[in-house]
Amino acid sequence: MTETLTDLRSPDWTPELGATPAVALLFHGFGSTERDLAGLAPALGLRLPWASLRAPIELPHGGAAWFQILTPGDPDPEPLAAATDAVWAWVDANLAAETRVVPLGFSQGGLMASQLLRTRPERVLAPVILGGFVQRTEQSGDATLRATRPAAFWGRGSEDRVITAAAVERTGTFLPAHTDLVERVYPGLAHAISAEELGDVRAFLTAQVGADAVASR
Numbered sequence: 001m002t003e004t005l006t007d008l009r010s011p012d013w014t015p016e017l018g019a020t021p022a023v024a025l026l027f028h029g030f031g032s033t034e035r036d037l038a039g040l041a042p043a044l045g046l047r048l049p050w051a052s053l054r055a056p057i058e059l060p061h062g063g064a065a066w067f068q069i070l071t072p073g074d075p076d077p078e079p080l081a082a083a084t085d086a087v088w089a090w091v092d093a094n095l096a097a098e099t100r101v102v103p104l105g106f107s108q109g110g111l112m113a114s115q116l117l118r119t120r121p122e123r124v125l126a127p128v129i130l131g132g133f134v135q136r137t138e139q140s141g142d143a144t145l146r147a148t149r150p151a152a153f154w155g156r157g158s159e160d161r162v163i164t165a166a167a168v169e170r171t172g173t174f175l176p177a178h179t180d181l182v183e184r185v186y187p188g189l190a191h192a193i194s195a196e197e198l199g200d201v202r203a204f205l206t207a208q209v210g211a212d213a214v215a216s217r
Contacts, residue, residue, distance in 0.1 A: 004089060004093050004094075005053045005054055005055075005056060005086055005087065005089075005090045006034060006053070006054040007051045007052060007053050007054065007090065008034045008038050008051070008052045008054075009049075009050070009051045009052075010041065010049050010050045010051070012049060013049055013051070019095075019098075019099060020048075020049055020099060021098075021099065022048055022099065022101070022102055022125055022209060022213075023048060023049050023050065023095060023099055023100075023101055023102065024041075024046060024048045024049070024050035024051075024101075024102045024104060025050070025052075025053060025101050025102065025103045025104070026041070026050060026051070026052035026053070026104055026105070026109070027052075027053060027055075027066070027087075027103065027105030027106070027108075027109030027110070027112040027113055028052070028054075028055065028105075028108075028109050029105075029106045029107030029109050029131075030065045030066070030069065030107060030108045031059055031061075031063035031064075031065065032063050032064070033054060033062070033063055033064060034052040034053060034054040034064075035052070036052075036106075037052050037105070037106060037109065038050075038052040040104070040193070040198070043198055044198055044201060044202055044205070044214055045214045045215030045216075046205075046213070046214055047212055047214055047215055048102060048209070048213055051094070053090060055083065055108070055109075056082075056086050057083075065108065066080070066108045066109070066111070066112055067079040067083055067108070072164050072167075073163060073164030073166055073167030074135075074136060074164075074166070074167065075111070075135060077135065077136075077137045080115065080135055083112065083115075084112070084115040084116070087112065087115075087116065088116075088119070088120065091123070100123055100124065100125040101116060101123060101124055101125070102124075102125050102126050102127070102128075102205070102209060102213075103116045103117070103124060103128070104127075104128040104130070104201070105128070105129065105132060106130045106131055106132065106193060107131050107132055107162065107163070107191065108132070109130075109132065110129040110131055110132015110133065111129075111132045111133055111134065111135065113127045113128060113129050113132065114127065114129055114133075114134045114135075114152075115139070117141070117145070117150070117152065117179075118134070118139035118140070118141050118145065119140055119141050120141060121141040121144045121145050121148065121150065122141075122144070124150070125209060126150075126151055126153070126204065126205060126208035126209050127152050127153070128152075129152065129153065129154045129155070129171075129175075130155050130197065130201075131155070131156050131157065131160055131162070131163060131191055131192070131193070132154075132156075132163070132171075133163055133167035133168060133170065134170060134171045134174045136170060142178060145178035145179060146177065149178065149179055149180045150179055150180065151179065151180045151181075151182065151204075151207075151208045152179035152181055152182070153181075153182045153183075153184075153200070153201060153204045154171065154175055154181060154182070154183045154184070155183075155184045155185075155193075155197045155200060155201070156168070156184075156185055156186070156189075157185070157186050157188070157189025157191065157192060157194075158185050158186060158187050158188065158189060159189060159190045160189070160190055160191045161190065161191070162190075162191035163191070182200075182204055184197065184200050202214045
């Protein structure tokens with residue numbers, strides 16, 4: 001998969017922003033579109049230039065997916081690798097080599113955020129995984145992560161019944177061993193994103209990316 005993905009960019013995006021120190025990349029979940037997480041940018045007060053990417057697999061009712069769901073919580077590694085390669089192809093085509101990416105994703109998109117971290121950890125800053133999980137197979141950057149333990153955020157609802165217990169357990173083992181993890185579990189929250197969670201993400205991005213990453217409240 002080598003085609004450049006469709007995207008929606010922040011209103012202030014200009015070609016020069018491709019060379020900015022950091023750019024946020026937003027990843028939607030299964031069946032949604034690039035317009036979904038774009039709504040998080042104002043909710044977070046995001047000041048970084050951002051691009052919301054559309055997943056490569058078109059679904060019958062107008063949405064898209066990063067991979068098909070065959071075994072919930074345990075995606076086939078090959079299509080997931082193809083989707084990851086497509087994201088990196090977009091990055092290589094649109095951003096300067098020194099620009100770091102701040103990936104933020106929900107559900108399947110959360111898995112994509114973790115995939116960027118696990119495949120090119122030197123390129124990724126402050127990944128945010130919301131209602132997502134990590135895949136089971138070893139990735140090319142995992143050894144680097146074990147040595148460097150970069151900061152990562154993982155938020156999920158206590159009542160999330162979409163992500164399987166096995167996937168949550170796997171993620172709860174992997175992330176603390178490979179990252180300096182900020183983990184939050186939100187009581188009563190299902191497979192969704194809450195205002196409290198967004199507040200925690202704001203604090204995380206401010207701490208890890210800088211005071212200019214998000215607007216102050």
